[in-house]
Amino acid sequence: MxxxxxxxxxxxxxxxxxxxxxxxxxxxxxxxxxxxxxxxxxxxxxxxxxxxxxxxxDSKEALGYAIVEEIIAKLVRDGWLRPLLSDGQPIDILIGIVRRIPARPEDIRAGCPLLNLAQEMSPLDEQFRKRLERIFLSWQEGVATLLRKGQSQGTVRRNLNPDEAASFLIAMVEGYGSLAKNAQDAKVWEVGIRNIVEWLRSLRAPRQSRRGGRRATNRVQGKG
Amino acid sequence: MxxxxxxxxxxxxxxxxxxxxxxxxxxxxxxxxxxxxxxxxxxxxxxxxxxxxxxxxDSKEALGYAIVEEIIAKLVRDGWLRPLLSDGQPIDILIGIVRRIPARPEDIRAGCPLLNLAQEMSPLDEQFRKRLERIFLSWQEGVATLLRKGQSQGTVRRNLNPDEAASFLIAMVEGYGSLAKNAQDAKVWEVGIRNIVEWLRSLRAPRQSRRGGRRATNRVQGKG
DNA sequence: TCTAACATACAGACAAGTATGTATGTTAAT
DNA sequence: ATTAACATACATACTTGTCTGTATGTTAGA
Missing domain, CATH: 1.10.10 (Arc Repressor Mutant, subunit A)
Structure with a gap:
């Protein structure tokens, strides 16, 4: 010691x-x-x-930058990047991650820390923006990499663009987060998660093109 | 006079x-x-x-409330609610509306006025929140009503929940708007619109269940 | 129609509070 | 004993909102 x-x-x-x-x-x-x-x-x-x-x-700004680089970046690493490396089928991993996003009332009310700061500061302070963008990019890249892995394994449809699908997922997560925050209602978030999960299921490769057989509870792509 | x-x-x-x-x-x-x-x-x-x-x-708050009720509400009416009543197939109408959302650099940079205020003020000021929620609800209700009309006409899949699909659309629009705002990049928005449009196409009823025959450029539900 | 009386729509200085940041003093650790 | 790690008091700037005053518009009565 x-x-x-x-x-x-x-x-x-x-x-x-x-x-x-x-x-x-x-x-x-x-x-x-x-x-x-x-x-x-x-x-x-x-x-x-x-x-x-x-x-x-040195200043309030420096404190803010440290929050982004040390705390918010860690939240994304722990909540997304590390779980993305888990064992299992990519789509299942993503569904698990999305479902485990904290949804206590206080989380809903305050909103996503990353998005909050981005919304507030990105148009006003380029230093904030760059630091936040790095986090968004690492998030997107992590999801895209997992989707590519699923494509090469045959469990994810090949006719999708992994980068755009990752961006789509992030947009939905943040979009529903915003709606729930404004409604101050966790139910809005729960419904959102259900719909995101349904969309994630629609990314699975059709059965015949998969290697390992898996029961097809695959619901239609739209909504339930 | x-x-x-x-x-x-x-x-x-x-x-x-x-x-x-x-x-x-x-x-x-x-x-x-x-x-x-x-x-x-x-x-x-x-x-x-x-x-x-x-x-x-009376106060800065009162000025803010007036902005919500008189300006932002009008933006939603003009940009969404009125166009939703146009002639044509519901999905086509929605695609047209989404494509016509202003995407000039200054719009991207500043972000959606409705979402900005909601993000900032909803957790802090219940009076703001209520006024903003009214707008979100009218928006969602307008889209849902159009989707229901499409369902009864047979041009929209019946196995979707119109309210949830409307919420899904709004979440995507606002989510992509946020990403584009943070990236300060109109291309992020354009890619988002493309993906939203693809998703909207996936809501069309399959050909055989439609009344009027229509050429099927219907692409797969996932992404291009 | 002229005018007195009043209401509306401003102008601009000032007050009161709150914000960040600094200057300087003090104490603990090596 | 030096310096890192604080504590305290204060300077300065900026905020919203108020207060008093004034110019213009409107109405009622003779």
Whole structure:
């Protein structure tokens, strides 16, 4: 135990202070948006003072960029990119991921942190935009790669463009997220998930072209 | 010409002043978001003074509500609800509407005014939320009604839920709009429209169940 | 028709609060 | 003992909204 990571809960633990500031800032930004997020609110939530915050972050913008790169990027990695590498059929993996998206009332109300920041800041701040776009691209690329894998395995239709299908999926997830957020109603989200899942099923290759036989509960492409 | 509506372009024209304020406020809110929209910016854009603005609107919130009810609601009426009543096959009508959504660079950059306000204000201000929800509901209801008409005419698949399909369409439109806004790239939007149109085509009833014969350019449901 | 009385539609300075960021002092750790 | 890691007080800018004043329009009465 060479590093003093938590050997006694020291008075000064700059790494921890920084992390607590980041987490509190993320929550505040998630609730109020970046521009309306108050520095004082973050300080009150952490019992950290302004001097300490501005010691760790040069400005409010720098704090915002850190939220994107360290917290939101991690959410996408943990919620999507890593699960995308699971074992199993690509479509099943995607359905599992989509179904596991958090849907507690507070998540619905506040909306997707990534989309919220993108909506608010992308037209106003190119630095924000670039960082957010990187995350969107990694998300899309991850899904597209899995779909390509499914195509080469024969479980995903070959007549679809993996990049566009990935983008389609992301647009739907974020679109339904927005509708549910505005309705402030988790049911809107649940219905959305059902329809996204149905669409994902429609991406399966028809039975005869598959290698492993699989019972065809494949519903029609439209909607139930 | 009993009313003095425009008999000489008077110095005082309260109706026009109010309308100019509304339009300028809409543009400023569209660009900057509601909370970051500056009253002074609106005043500078219109050469109207603060006293005049607060004569016509009780508060900044009241101005925001008026933007929703008078401007954004009208955009949805003109861009969707009225066109939905056109002659022709429902799916064709929807495709036409979707294709006619403005896609100039400035529209892409700023994003959909309805979604922007909903994203920003719905979790924070119930009065905003309710007004915006009314618009979303009228939008969804209009699309659903047209789909039902198509079902009874036999041009739209009967195994779909019109309300959910309408919601699906709206989620896609707004989702792609968000992605394009974040990418600041009209191409993202164009690709989105292509995919939305393909999905809309997949809602057509199969040929044999239709009344009027129509050449079947119906592509597969997935993606090109 | 002329005018007194009043209402409407503004103008512009100012108040009050809130925001971020800085300057400087203090304490803990190496 | 030096410096990193804070604490505190304050400067500065910007926000919405109010307040008083004024010019114009409208109406009622003689």
């Amino acid at each position: 060479l590093d003093g990571h938590k050997r006694k809960r020291r008075f000064r633990d700059p790494g921890r202070t920084r992390e607590r500031l980041l987490q509190a800032a993320f929550r505040e930004v998630h609730r109020s948006g970046f521009r309306s997020a108050g520095i004082d609110t973050i300080l009150a939530a952490t019992n950290v003072t302004k001097g300490a915050l501005y010691y760790h972050f | 009993l009313d003095g509506h425009k008999r000489k372009r008077r110095f005082r024209d309260p109706g026009r002043t109010r309308e100019r304020l509304l339009q300028a406020a809409f543009r400023e809110v569209h660009r900057s978001g509601f909370r970051s929209a500056g009253i002074d910016t609106i005043l500078a854009a219109t050469n109207v003074t603060k006293g005049a603005l607060y004569y016509h609107f």
